[in-house]
Amino acid sequence: MARPRPEPIQVVKQRRDAALNALVEAVPYIGFLGITFDRRGDELTAVMNYDEKLIGNPLLPALHGGATAAFLEVTAIITLGWSQIWPQIESGALDLTTGKLPRLPKTIDMSVDYLRSGLPRDAYARAKISRSGRRYASVHVLAWQDHHDKIFAQATGHFLMPQPRTAGLAE
Amino acid sequence: MSDQLKMAQQFIEALPHARALGLQLTDIGKGCATIAMPYSEALIGDPETGVIHGGAVSAMMDTCCGAAVMSHPSSPGATATIGLRIDYMRAATPGQTVTTTATCYHVTRNVAFVRAVTMDEDPDRPVATASGSFTVESR
Numbered sequence: 258m259a260r261p262r263p264e265p266i267q268v269v270k271q272r273r274d275a276a277l278n279a280l281v282e283a284v285p286y287i288g289f290l291g292i293t294f295d296r297r298g299d300e301l302t303a304v305m306n307y308d309e310k311l312i313g314n315p316l317l318p319a320l321h322g323g324a325t326a327a328f329l330e331v332t333a334i335i336t337l338g339w340s341q342i343w344p345q346i347e348s349g350a351l352d353l354t355t356g357k358l359p360r361l362p363k364t365i366d367m368s369v370d371y372l373r374s375g376l377p378r379d380a381y382a383r384a385k386i387s388r389s390g391r392r393y394a395s396v397h398v399l400a401w402q403d404h405h406d407k408i409f410a411q412a413t414g415h416f417l418m419p420q421p422r423t424a425g426l427a428e
Numbered sequence: 429m430s431d432q433l434k435m436a437q438q439f440i441e442a443l444p445h446a447r448a449l450g451l452q453l454t455d456i457g458k459g460c461a462t463i464a465m466p467y468s469e470a471l472i473g474d475p476e477t478g479v480i481h482g483g484a485v486s487a488m489m490d491t492c493c494g495a496a497v498m499s500h501p502s503s504p505g506a507t508a509t510i511g512l513r514i515d516y517m518r519a520a521t522p523g524q525t526v527t528t529t530a531t532c533y534h535v536t537r538n539v540a541f542v543r544a545v546t547m548d549e550d551p552d553r554p555v556a557t558a559s560g561s562f563t564v565e566s567r
Contacts, residue, residue: 283475284472284473284474284475284481285469285470285471285472285473285475286470286471286472286473286480286481286483286484288470289448289470289471290483309444310444310445310447310448311444311445311448312443312444312445313443313444313445313446313491314443314506314508315442315443315444319508320445321443321444321445321446321487321490321491322487322490322494322508322509322512323445323449323483323486323487323488323489323490323491324445324487326483326486326487326490326512326514327481327482327483327484327486327487328483330481330482330483330486331481331483358475358476360474360476361473361474363482363516363519364482364516365515365516366513366514366515366516367482367486367513367514368511368512368513368514369486369509369511369512369513369514370511371508371509371510371511371512374508
């Protein structure tokens with residue numbers, strides 16, 4: 258029994274990157290903060306590229322706590338949204354380049370823990386989905402700068418998952 | 429306009445991220461602060477509806493809580509956020525200015541406790557609430 262021939266790597270990468278770009282570029286606020294995403298397979302690392310406008314305390318200088326909180330929230334939402342559409346990207350059922358984007362999860366609450374002050378340089382973050390149900394999800398996010406072991410902020414948040422547009426009829 | 433408000437306004441404008449968000453300090457004193465953030469397309473989180481991103485609201489609430497701590501009579505000066513919890517009740521109405529009011533309700537030697545609420549132009553339904561703890565820097 259022959260398995261189907263795997264797709265060429267360029268085709269797979271192109272499809273995944275196009276989907277990720279479409280998801281991220283649709284949100285103006287992500288561009289405002291200068292956040293980009295690195296992808297390895299389905300794993301995402303968010304990067305908040307350093308810019309002077311992210312500074313909160315110009316004397317130290319240190320990143321604004323609010324910018325850090327926003328960075329963690331963006332990382333959580335995109336990672337959740339990405340995990341939701343991943344199966345459809347793989348099957349080819351979803352084509353995000355046509356402009357029809359899936360709705361992103363909505364934040365219910367976020368609790369941010371500031372462990373050390375953010376240095377004036379790039380910051381990185383990864384989100385771990387602790388649980389993702391039909392309606393609610395719980396996500397934990399870690400952010401670091403030069404050393405992955407030295408976490409400078411972390412957050413736990415709850416999110417409301419986007420409901421299918423036909424919800425209610427199907428009940 | 430009081431001298432304290434003028435000074436505090438200049439202080440907020442010296443914070444690059446606060447300036448980037450377009451934050452305007454409208455009231456400050458005795459552990460209370462009010463900050464307004466006019467609607468801007470750069471802050472949109474949901475492109476379909478034009479609703480601003482929760483992160484922008486978080487950044488504004490963090491700034492406002494910090495300002496409230498610094499204006500408290502028994503707080504000597506600078507502060508940094510230790511922890512901040514934010515609950516989102518609803519989306520802010522697109523096109524409307526959002527306003528946060530923060531109250532620093534208790535200060536110890538090392539820690540200041542703050543709560544805040546964010547409204548849009550509907551005065552009856554809050555957009556978000558927050559509670560946080562902040563450092564108190566020694567004199």
